[in-house]
Ligand SMILES: Nc1ncnc2c1ncn2[C@@H]1O[C@H](COP(=O)(O)OP(=O)(O)O)[C@@H](O)[C@H]1O
């Protein structure tokens with residue numbers, strides 16, 4: 377009975393990866409009582425013969441207070457089962473568990489060595505719930521619970537711990553984590569980090585600047601408009617180069633030669649093939665994209681590779697009162713863990729951020745025919761901020777050599793191809809944004 381309630385509820389959650397397909401079966405793989413009225417579950421969801429596993433915090437109460445009514449999963453024999461991430465009385469136990477380094481039936485809660493965890497703040501669930509659920513404790517900590525579980529150490533934990541040990545700037549300090557064995561592999565279930573309470577998301581800041589430009593008289597250039605973003609874009613470039621430098625110092629690096637460069641071009645092509653099958657609007661652009669990938673195949677010499685962010689965009693960086701902080705070193709969601717941890721060219725992140733400037737410039741135009749006359753201004757804003765970011769990247773020590781232009785272009789196109797698939801699946805009205813990347817300039 378509980379399993380059926382959970383199946384109906386999980387299919388409605390924003391973070392559920394199998395939306396739109398019926399659930400054939402849901403079973404409870406692990407069930408640990410953390411404290412009376414709070415259970416930690418790992419459930420297996422079967423759809424079309426495939427299994428995905430998810431992590432739940434299940435609350436139990438005889439009477440559910442009104443403030444938790446929205447979190448109700450269902451009732452069985454007079455007990456109300458609910459999503460306990462919304463219940464600060466219960467989630468405080470996670471803080472206690474990490475502070476005490478508790479282990480409960482294989483569920484290990486740990487704090488970073490030397491971190492002094494204040495267990496007094498109470499949590500709220502972060503509004504912009506995405507593929508995971510984040511709990512913010514006062515203005516001290518943010519604890520991200522991974523919903524869909526993939527066996528292995530989460531790259532975010534691996535990277536921020538390594539960079540924090542080096543006292544690297546531009547990261548949010550890690551405080552603790554939760555882990556368990558999944559298929560015999562130590563698997564990260566949650567990460568707790570410093571909450572940047574006084575910071576703004578890069579995407580929101582960039583959009584404010586774009587709006588200022590669109591609202592200013594036609595003859596005003598992007599440089600003269602009130603909220604010019606170029607200074608911030610340059611500082612972000614500097615921070616990005618410093619983070620790359622720290623990643624190269626903390627993890628192995630390598631040089632890839634001709635045959636591996638060809639393999640990289642093949643992987644760009646495979647991604648293109650999958651996206652074209654899914655989104656026919658890509659078809660007219662295939663020839664030009666293939667040409668750019670062909671140029672990559674012709675490159676000679678070695679390309680430096682290292683650990684990178686992997687899904688770098690304006691929504692992954694926050695501006696604190698003093699500088700930029702980079703979040704979410706997890707790589708592209710949906711990619712296998714091995715791929716997300718693989719060494720790559722740092723130009724991949726540079727390309728990701730360049731794409732993001734295009735996104736910010738065009739997002740107000742998407743799907744609005746009447747906004748077509750803003751096209752030139754969108755281009756001007758994007759060009760100005762892309763150039764400023766690259767200037768900052770070089771200033772911070774980042775290397776973009778002459779041959780790198782070919783790689784950078786291919787990474788940008790490949791990111792835009794990924795985005796076409798992402799938007800078609802998640803936000804179809806945004807599809808024109810990445811499609812614009814393939815127009816000849
Ligand atoms: N350390 C932090 N401090 C403040 N806000 C944060 C922090 N980490 C994440 N956030 C906020 O949560 C949002 C989503 O976080 P993110 O880690 O990107 O989650 P997801 O992987 O689900 O996209 C960010 O855009 C940011 O607004």
Ligand SMILES: O=P(O)(O)O[C@H]1O[C@H](CO)[C@@H](O[C@H]2O[C@H](CO)[C@@H](O)[C@H](O)[C@H]2O)[C@H](O)[C@H]1O
Nearest residue numbers: 506579687689690691708709731732735795798
């Ligand atoms: O932040 P996530 O790890 O969930 O990344 C995924 O979602 C992003 C959207 O939130 C998506 O990014 C795309 O949209 C952004 C604006 O919302 C834009 O700034 C990015 O440049 C663009 O790629 C990301 O690709 C996806 O993996």
